[in-house]
Amino acid sequence: MTDAPQGSGPGGGGGRGGDDQRDLELIAQWKAGDQRAASALVERHAAALARFAVASGERNEVDELVQDTFVRAFNSLDGFRGDSSFRTWLFTIERRLLLDRRRADKRRRDRLEIQEDDAATEYDALDSVVADETERRMRDAVTRLSPTQREVFTLRVGEGLSYKEIADAVGTTEGAARVHYHNAMRAVKEFLDE
Amino acid sequence: MNDCLNAEMRDRLPDLLHERLEASARAAVMAHVDGCADCRDELELLRVARGTLIKATPRVDLNFIVEALPKAPSRARALSVPRRRVWTDWRVAAAAVLLIAGGSSYSLLGRHGGVVVRDTLVAQVSPPVTESATPEVQQAESARTAEAPTPRPEVVAEGPSEVSETSGLGTSRLGDLNEKQLKALLTEIDQLSPSPITEPDPVTLRVDTKGTTSPEGL
Numbered sequence: 335m336t337d338a339p340q341g342s343g344p345g346g347g348g349g350r351g352g353d354d355q356r357d358l359e360l361i362a363q364w365k366a367g368d369q370r371a372a373s374a375l376v377e378r379h380a381a382a383l384a385r386f387a388v389a390s391g392e393r394n395e396v397d398e399l400v401q402d403t404f405v406r407a408f409n410s411l412d413g414f415r416g417d418s419s420f421r422t423w424l425f426t427i428e429r430r431l432l433l434d435r436r437r438a439d440k441r442r443r444d445r446l447e448i449q450e451d452d453a454a455t456e457y458d459a460l461d462s463v464v465a466d467e468t469e470r471r472m473r474d475a476v477t478r479l480s481p482t483q484r485e486v487f488t489l490r491v492g493e494g495l496s497y498k499e500i501a502d503a504v505g506t507t508e509g510a511a512r513v514h515y516h517n518a519m520r521a522v523k524e525f526l527d528e
Numbered sequence: 529m530n531d532c533l534n535a536e537m538r539d540r541l542p543d544l545l546h547e548r549l550e551a552s553a554r555a556a557v558m559a560h561v562d563g564c565a566d567c568r569d570e571l572e573l574l575r576v577a578r579g580t581l582i583k584a585t586p587r588v589d590l591n592f593i594v595e596a597l598p599k600a601p602s603r604a605r606a607l608s609v610p611r612r613r614v615w616t617d618w619r620v621a622a623a624a625v626l627l628i629a630g631g632s633s634y635s636l637l638g639r640h641g642g643v644v645v646r647d648t649l650v651a652q653v654s655p656p657v658t659e660s661a662t663p664e665v666q667q668a669e670s671a672r673t674a675e676a677p678t679p680r681p682e683v684v685a686e687g688p689s690e691v692s693e694t695s696g697l698g699t700s701r702l703g704d705l706n707e708k709q710l711k712a713l714l715t716e717i718d719q720l721s722p723s724p725i726t727e728p729d730p731v732t733l734r735v736d737t738k739g740t741t742s743p744e745g746l
């Protein structure tokens with residue numbers, strides 16, 4: 335096994351009907367004793383989780399965050415009812431872990447809050463591989479989004495999640511997720527039109 | 529870049545990009561996009577944004593993640609079940625050995641009328657069962673010792689059910705049953721046997737911890 339593919343994995347994060355069914359099959363296989371099913375689930379979702387970690391402002395230890403997400407997920411698979419997709423459930427777990435980390439960091443650094451500028455800097459630091467001019471401008475546009483807009487934009491555009499799934503993942507309402515998305519899209523367009 | 533006024537169609541562009549639309553909805557959105565320059569521009573913007581996000585994804589070491597995952601639950605359970613089966617198998621095997629030994633002993637006793645032959649057989653079959661069922665073996669041996677003077681075919685036939693019971697029940701029941709049988713058989717012998725009994729006192733055996741037996745006084 336090698337590093338996670340930099341693509342969005344099977345299904346590209348969208349068209350999730352068949353992918354969701356495949357996830358359920360793999361979960362059942364793992365519960366039946368097939369450890370390879372766990373590897374397959376990691377392969378399918380690790381890249382998306384890494385992407386969401388970056389969108390959420392995680393700069394360091396993305397591997398650890400993704401690992402912790404999977405470990406927590408597999409330890410509580412009995413609690414996964416399939417009401418949402420497995421990937422959405424993973425996003426929810428990852429975001430909760432991320433918030434826990436930030437709270438711990440805040441206490442450690444005696445900081446009252448994470449500034450949006452800090453988050454933008456964190457996101458910016460990871461995009462050095464984007465060489466194309468159009469993509470570089472797009473990266474800059476996404477960097478300037480608020481943390482919530484960036485999370486919603488990443489899940490909607492990068493992963494193809496529905497507003498309902500986004501709402502589940504980031505802990506908001508479907509309507510709020512839609513508003514955040516359209517505000518993000520407007521901000522991106524305005525930046526690219528400058 | 530302008531926003532399309534058809535909010536519904538515009539809202540579905542990310543779903544079109546990710547192929548998350550049903551066939552009919554996809555056809556409708558595609559038809560709209562074909563005739564709408566704003567939606568075509570936005571769809572292209574979405575493609576660029578998606579590509580940018582994918583390129584910005586940090587590499588993740590999958591092995592690092594997989595190695596930390598808990599083991600599949602059923603596999604852990606599966607490891608413990610055979611052990612219990614093995615233990616059960618040994619008990620069944622011990623019971624089977626007792627049946628064979630007991631049945632053979634009665635048969636041989638019936639043929640030879642001696643105790644030494646039976647002891648030899650018990651010594652041969654005892655080692656495999658002494659670890660798992662030593663108390664039962666000893667109790668069963670003692671019980672059969674009390675039956676030594678009654679080498680009748682009926683006893684051999686009844687042996688298996690009695691020994692099987694001792695594997696799961698208290699050994700006092702076996703003793704009670706054997707006494708009843710003994711009394712019944714002695715009564716039959718008194719009524720039917722034409723020859724005198726050469727040894728009126730019952731033979732007693734000394735059982736050591738290795739499961740071997742020897743008749744007292746021999």
Ligand SMILES: [Zn+2]
Pocket residue numbers: 532533534537538560561564566567
């Ligand atoms: Zn349009």
